[in-house]
Amino acid sequence: MGIIVQKYGGTSVAGPEEIRRVARRVVDAARAGNKVCVVVSAMGDTTDRLLDLAREVSPSPHPREQDMLLTAGERISIALVSMAINDLGHEAVSFTGSQAGIVTDESHGRARIVDMRAKRVVEALADDKIVIVAGFQGVSESSKDVTTLGRGGSDTTAVAIAAAVKADVCEIYTDVDGVYTADPRIEPKARKRREVSFEEMLELSASGARVLMLRSVEYARNHGVKIHVRSSFNETEGTWIVNEEDMLEQAIISGIAHDTSEAKVTIQSVPDQPGVAVRVFRPLADAGVNIDMIVQNVSAEGHTDISFTLPKVDIAAAEPILTNLAAEVGAGGFTIDPDIAKVSVIGAGMKSHPGVAADVFEAIADAGINIEIISTSSIRISCVIRASEVQRAVNVVHDRLKLAEDIHLDGDLGEHAA
Numbered sequence: 001m002g003i004i005v006q007k008y009g010g011t012s013v014a015g016p017e018e019i020r021r022v023a024r025r026v027v028d029a030a031r032a033g034n035k036v037c038v039v040v041s042a043m044g045d046t047t048d049r050l051l052d053l054a055r056e057v058s059p060s061p062h063p064r065e066q067d068m069l070l071t072a073g074e075r076i077s078i079a080l081v082s083m084a085i086n087d088l089g090h091e092a093v094s095f096t097g098s099q100a101g102i103v104t105d106e107s108h109g110r111a112r113i114v115d116m117r118a119k120r121v122v123e124a125l126a127d128d129k130i131v132i133v134a135g136f137q138g139v140s141e142s143s144k145d146v147t148t149l150g151r152g153g154s155d156t157t158a159v160a161i162a163a164a165v166k167a168d169v170c171e172i173y174t175d176v177d178g179v180y181t182a183d184p185r186i187e188p189k190a191r192k193r194r195e196v197s198f199e200e201m202l203e204l205s206a207s208g209a210r211v212l213m214l215r216s217v218e219y220a221r222n223h224g225v226k227i228h229v230r231s232s233f234n235e236t237e238g239t240w241i242v243n244e245e246d247m248l249e250q251a252i253i254s255g256i257a258h259d260t261s262e263a264k265v266t267i268q269s270v271p272d273q274p275g276v277a278v279r280v281f282r283p284l285a286d287a288g289v290n291i292d293m294i295v296q297n298v299s300a301e302g303h304t305d306i307s308f309t310l311p312k313v314d315i316a317a318a319e320p321i322l323t324n325l326a327a328e329v330g331a332g333g334f335t336i337d338p339d340i341a342k343v344s345v346i347g348a349g350m351k352s353h354p355g356v357a358a359d360v361f362e363a364i365a366d367a368g369i370n371i372e373i374i375s376t377s378s379i380r381i382s383c384v385i386r387a388s389e390v391q392r393a394v395n396v397v398h399d400r401l402k403l404a405e406d407i408h409l410d411g412d413l414g415e416h417a418a
């Protein structure tokens with residue numbers, strides 16, 4: 001008996017049969033005595049298809065209108081899920097993001113939730129209705145326009161609703177059984193984690209493990225929301241995202257994430273003088289381009305190359321800025337390489353086990369894969385490689401770190417004890 005928020009991703013509501021199955025699962029939770037609020041994504045690959053459609057009509061779709069288009073995807077799902085629940089004899093009511101009181105800033109395509117005014121949701125739950133909320137969308141306070149929260153944004157909607165209605169748990173139902181040591185679609189030996197700490201999940205999500213959107217993890221940590229990631233296709237217990245101090249399972253390595261959504265930019269032969277870095281990165285930051293890994297090579301004869309990664313979706317915005325700034329700082333030119341992938345190993349135990357980085361580099365080297373950029377944090381090692389090698393790199397690193405086996409800090413540390 002409690003308040004449960006359940007979020008169903010696109011695959012879970014892909015067609016009429018799946019929608020009826022979700023409805024049965026939701027009604028079961030309600031009949032067990034819970035108040036249930038459901039957040040749904042657009043059916044199947046609807047969001048991708050709508051994006052393609054927009055680009056067929058317009059080479060660079062107006063951001064406001066693109067959001068208007070995309071929010072229609074989730075609107076279809078909420079109505080259909082509501083109908084299916086009503087047919088099972090339980091009263092359901094659907095709300096768009098705006099009706100559910102999700103207030104955002106104005107940044108179309110990547111809006112941030114700035115306030116939750118979930119009065120209608122709270123009242124409908126109090127009335128014993130099952131509430132269905134459209135994921136991935138909100139409304140801007142200032143412009144009153146509908147906005148979207150960025151790809152995977154329904155996770156964030158679910159967590160924000162869970163915080164607003166003080167839910168006991170936010171269940172993220174997806175097409176895998178939980179959070180694994182690597183994407184189970186490219187690493188067949190990946191092992192499901194029982195628990196992952198917020199700190200590790202933040203790094204995994206930021207490094208490309210799209211099973212939970214980064215902002216949903218930040219929001220859950222800041223508002224104390226309990227997340228349970230599990231499959232909508234079976235009853236198996238999934239993965240709990242918990243505070244580090246509450247973890248029962250203390251693995252050295254939490255998992256491997258890979259990301260093929262970024263491109264590598266190299267600005268060649270930049271004069272090696274004070275102030276050059278700020279002249280390069282300030283205009284990109286001002287345009288909202290998210291720079292990730294940055295390396296500056298050693299200066300040769302007063303000139304140096306600067307390489308960094310940025311999301312492929314930001315290339316269109318970055319290109320004219322790069323053309324200007326390369327001329328302005330007197331660089332030799334620049335290249336944009338979209339055929340890269342980033343492979344990251346994440347684990348809180350790395351802080352005290354320095355041998356991990358060497359193991360990762362050795363596994364990648366033994367596979368004959370060249371590392372183009374390396375960056376690290378205290379709990380992450382990331383390598384940029386060719387996109388075509390990504391699966392092999394994940395496989396060899398997963399094997400080398402023995403992630404298919406249960407490794408505990410208090411157990412046998414093997415070669416990581418160094």
Ligand code: ADP
Pocket residue numbers: 008009010011012041152173174175176178179180181182183184185208209210211212255256
């Ligand atoms: P949904 O539509 O339910 O939101 P997503 O496609 O956004 O689903 O996220 C689930 C997918 O995340 C899985 O199908 C899987 O391929 C991918 N994934 C990437 N890394 C991991 C990981 N470490 N554990 C589980 N799934 C992962």
Ligand code: ASP
Pocket residue numbers: 009010041042047048073135136150151152153154155
């Ligand atoms: N439908 C949106 C997307 O595909 C939001 C989501 O599924 O979380 O990104």
Ligand code: MG
Pocket residue numbers: 009152155210211212213
């Ligand atoms: Mg998702």
